[in-house]
Amino acid sequence: xxxLETGFSGLAELEYGDGDFTIIRPGAHVLCAETxxxxxxxxxxxxxxxxxxxxxxxxxxxTRWKTLQAKK
Numbered sequence: 318x319x320x321l322e323t324g325f326s327g328l329a330e331l332e333y334g335d336g337d338f339t340i341i342r343p344g345a346h347v348l349c350a351e352t353x354x355x356x357x358x359x360x361x362x363x364x365x366x367x368x369x370x371x372x373x374x375x376x377x378x379x380t381r382w383k384t385l386q387a388k389k
Contacts, residue, residue, distance in 0.1 A: 325343045325345050326345045327345060328344045329341075329344030329345065330344070333364040333365065333370075334366060335366055338361070338364065348371070350365075350370035350371060350372060350377075351372055351377040351381040351384075356372075363375060364378075
């Protein structure tokens with residue numbers, strides 16, 4: 318059984334790796350680190366391995382990166 322198809326609800330906890338992620342605590346979604354929007358695990362495509370955070374889309378990932386670069 319695919320864990321993404323088991324009908325979990327609520328916030329999931331993930332460990333983000335290069336090209337994949339590991340589910341630490343089952344749930345239906347994670348939150349975008351930039352926008353705070355919910356991201357269904359089925360739709361999760363963007364994340365930072367170094368920061369261990371997810372992004373709703375490429376624009377949010379780039380905005381987050383620019384924000385962090387400006388703080389350096």
